[in-house]
Amino acid sequence: MFDKKSVDYSLYLVTDSGMLPTGTSLYSQVKAGLENGVTLVQLREKETDTKTFVEEALKIHELCQQFNVPLIINDRIDVALAINAEGVHVGQDDMPIPLVRKLLGPNKILGWSVGKTSEVERLAQWGPEMIDYIGIGMVFATSTKKNPKKSPMGPQGVIGILNALETSKATWCRTVAIGGLHPVNIERVLYQCVSTSGKRSLDGISVVSDIMAAADAAAATVNLHTLLRKKTFQFVDLYLGNGELKPEGLKNVIEQVKQNRPLVQHITNKVHQNFGANVTLALGSSPIMSEIKSEVHDLARIPHATLLLNTGSVAPLDMVQEAILAYNQVGRPIVFDPVGYSATETRHVLNDTLLSSGQFTCIKGNSSEILSLAKLSVEKMKGVDAHTGTIDKKLLERATRLVAYQYKTVVVCTGEYDFIADGTVSGQYALSVGSRGKTVETIPCLVIENGPIEIMGHITASGCSLGSTIACFIGGLNTNGNLFEAVVAAVLLYKSAGKLAAERCQGSGSFYFQLVDALYQLFRDNKPETWTANFQRL
Ligand SMILES: Cc1nc(C(=O)O)sc1CCOP(=O)(O)O
Ligand SMILES: C=C1C=NC(C(F)(F)F)=NC1=N
Numbered sequence: 210m211f212d213k214k215s216v217d218y219s220l221y222l223v224t225d226s227g228m229l230p231t232g233t234s235l236y237s238q239v240k241a242g243l244e245n246g247v248t249l250v251q252l253r254e255k256e257t258d259t260k261t262f263v264e265e266a267l268k269i270h271e272l273c274q275q276f277n278v279p280l281i282i283n284d285r286i287d288v289a290l291a292i293n294a295e296g297v298h299v300g301q302d303d304m305p306i307p308l309v310r311k312l313l314g315p316n317k318i319l320g321w322s323v324g325k326t327s328e329v330e331r332l333a334q335w336g337p338e339m340i341d342y343i344g345i346g347m348v349f350a351t352s353t354k355k356n357p358k359k360s361p362m363g364p365q366g367v368i369g370i371l372n373a374l375e376t377s378k379a380t381w382c383r384t385v386a387i388g389g390l391h392p393v394n395i396e397r398v399l400y401q402c403v404s405t406s407g408k409r410s411l412d413g414i415s416v417v418s419d420i421m422a423a424a425d426a427a428a429a430t431v432n433l434h435t436l437l438r439k440k441t442f443q444f445v446d447l448y449l450g451n452g453e454l455k456p457e458g459l460k461n462v463i464e465q466v467k468q469n470r471p472l473v474q475h476i477t478n479k480v481h482q483n484f485g486a487n488v489t490l491a492l493g494s495s496p497i498m499s500e501i502k503s504e505v506h507d508l509a510r511i512p513h514a515t516l517l518l519n520t521g522s523v524a525p526l527d528m529v530q531e532a533i534l535a536y537n538q539v540g541r542p543i544v545f546d547p548v549g550y551s552a553t554e555t556r557h558v559l560n561d562t563l564l565s566s567g568q569f570t571c572i573k574g575n576s577s578e579i580l581s582l583a584k585l586s587v588e589k590m591k592g593v594d595a596h597t598g599t600i601d602k603k604l605l606e607r608a609t610r611l612v613a614y615q616y617k618t619v620v621v622c623t624g625e626y627d628f629i630a631d632g633t634v635s636g637q638y639a640l641s642v643g644s645r646g647k648t649v650e651t652i653p654c655l656v657i658e659n660g661p662i663e664i665m666g667h668i669t670a671s672g673c674s675l676g677s678t679i680a681c682f683i684g685g686l687n688t689n690g691n692l693f694e695a696v697v698a699a700v701l702l703y704k705s706a707g708k709l710a711a712e713r714c715q716g717s718g719s720f721y722f723q724l725v726d727a728l729y730q731l732f733r734d735n736k737p738e739t740w741t742a743n744f745q746r747l
């Protein structure tokens with residue numbers, strides 16, 4: 210008898226004979242999968258009559274046994290018992306779990322579809338004898354599941370389920386993600402989907418169409434298997450270090466920007482466009498304010514191209530998502546500015562949709578945007594720290610660290626103080642074991658206490674143009690340039706220029722121009738030792 214505690218959930222094929230390419234069969238697709246690394250199979254046939262289902266199940270079971278791979282039957286407990294399959298997978302609307310377990314006995318695998326944290330709390334109450342694993346989904350939109358009753362949760366929704374498993378102490382429960390999983394997004398899912406404590410990551414991924422609808426199911430499986438064995442997601446062609454900052458580092462960043470004159474594509478709001486273009490020019494870089502879907506792949510391929518995505522823009526969603534895909538595909542950086550993150554439901558949904566559409570290199574926001582991205586709110590924390598009018602620094606540091614860790618990017622939280630945290634954990638990921646010691650508390654983080662520049666808030670697009678500055682500095686790096694260093698340099702330069710301009714100006718009008726001049730001068734001088742802004746490590 211096989212031991213259900215030793216199941217390998219890493220590459221879980223769920224069948225569907227409704228999408229088979231001509232010349233293939235259910236049997237041939239499953240066989241190709243098993244020969245190339247599938248570790249678990251689920252027979253899921255919604256339209257088949259019982260007689261055919263049982264015949265198929267017997268054949269597929271016999272095949273799985275040749276590879277010593279367990280077979281799970283979807284929904285049909287009677288068929289599972291009839292053929293003595295290794296387990297059953299049921300959904301929320303199928304037979305109640307305690308009854309399924311009663312029919313199966315203790316030694317068979319029982320899997321459950323889970324999409325909400327309340328369902329996790331339920332399974333925890335049932336205890337370790339009940340649910341063995343959960344299918345967390347759907348992660349992304351998929352046409353495979355007919356009339357779905359739930360909407361895509363994205364990698365951040367998966368993190369919420371992993372956190373709920375920890376909170377409810379369901380340590381025995383294994384996890385696979387499912388829904389729209391393909392090579393284009395699997396590394397990002399494995400990289401981001403770690404519980405916030407760092408203790409737990411996904412035990413595997415589950416696919417239907419990537420293999421079942423593949424003309425070459427063997428090649429599709431090999432590709433998936435390779436991604437699962439990789440340990441690093443090099444999502445951008447930069448050095449994702451562990452926060453080290455070399456003494457000459459800041460000077461070195463600007464040298465590279467001067468040398469490489471990066472192209473910075475701005476997809477941004479109307480008010481920021483002109484100022485952002487001028488800031489980009491002042492920083493020896495070349496702006497392009499294109500929102501044309503059909504040229505975005507060409508732009509992304511221009512050497513040192515970088516995307517600045519500011520969601521105050523009204524560019525069509527499909528064009529923005531194409532831009533994210535284009536820059537991710539060529540490993541070029543994207544700076545994301547989630548303007549008004551949750552000020553309105555519309556913005557909340559739009560920003561969450563974009564945040565689950567690709568891997569960002571840097572997220573820059575003001576304190577209220579970062580606090581809401583971290584799902585922390587001043588109100589919620591008010592009881593803890595009676596703060597004196599300004600949001601307390603501990604809360605902002607925590608929020609910056611959380612967002613960096615959960616989205617695996619560098620995060621800049623701007624305001625009275627600027628916090629910068631590096632959640633990229635060197636691009637590392639691993640199945641099941643979590644982050645192996647890299648936690649929210651231990652990722653690199655620093656604060657720039659430049660003192661408030663009151664007048665900064667009196668001109669348009671001052672925050673947005675910090676985004677342009679960060680994009681210029683990241684984009685200007687040579688391959689393997691230090692990402693964290695470039696972001697720190699950008700914020701230090703920007704704040705120092707702001708301070709200089711505030712001293713020189715006679716009002717908000719001249720501040721606008723003094724700021725561009727100050728950026729221009731400090732950039733060309735490239736003497737970081739003269740900059741007035743400085744940082745403290747946290
Ligand atoms: C079977 C199934 N369950 C889902 C859930 O969200 O519970 S999504 C899904 C279909 C996944 O198919 P594909 O890999 O082709 O996107
Ligand atoms: C609806 C489903 C959700 N998840 C899974 C699996 F990934 F296998 F756990 N299988 C299903 N049939």
Ligand SMILES: [Mg+2]
Nearest residue numbers: 284299300303
């Ligand atoms: Mg079902």
